[in-house]
Amino acid sequence: MCGGRRLPAGSCCHGEGGCHGEGGHIYLKETPVRGLLHLSILNLVKNGPIYGAEIHRALKEKYNIEAPKAIIYGLLRRMEHAGFLVSSWDVEGGGPARRKYKITDEGLDYLKDSLENLRRVKSLVDLLIAE
Secondary structure, X not given: OEOOEOOXXXXXXXXXXXXXXXXXXXXXXXXXXXXOHHHHHHHHHOXXXXXXXXXXXXXXXXXXXXOOHHHHHHHHHXXXXXXXXXXXXXXXXXXXXXXXXXXXXXXHHHHHHHHHHHHHHHHHHHHHXXX
C-alpha cells in the first residue's frame, strides 16, 4: 500500500525524500532497494564526470532502477550541498547548457564507507535468507 493505492509486491521504493515528494515513486524491476539510490548514483559518478540524463539512463541499464528524473535531480542537488558532488555547466556544443557532475574526495570516502557497511549487512542478509 502506498498513498492509499495497492501496489504489486516489490514495485515501489520510498527512496530519498519519500515517494510523494519531488516526483513520485521509484520503480524497480525486481526488489525494492530503499535508501540505496544515492549510493547507486555516487557509484556511477565515481567513474568520471557525467550528465544527469546519463545518470538516469545508466540507473536503468546497470541497476534496473527506473527513478523519475525529478527524484534524481533532487538527490544530485542534495549530494552537492552535502559536499559529495560538484557540478559545472557544460555550454559547449549546439544544444542547451547541461550540468555535469563529478564526485569529490568526500563523496568517494562516503561511498567507500557506505559500501563497506553494505558488505557487512549483506553477510547478515545471506545468513537470514539461508534459514
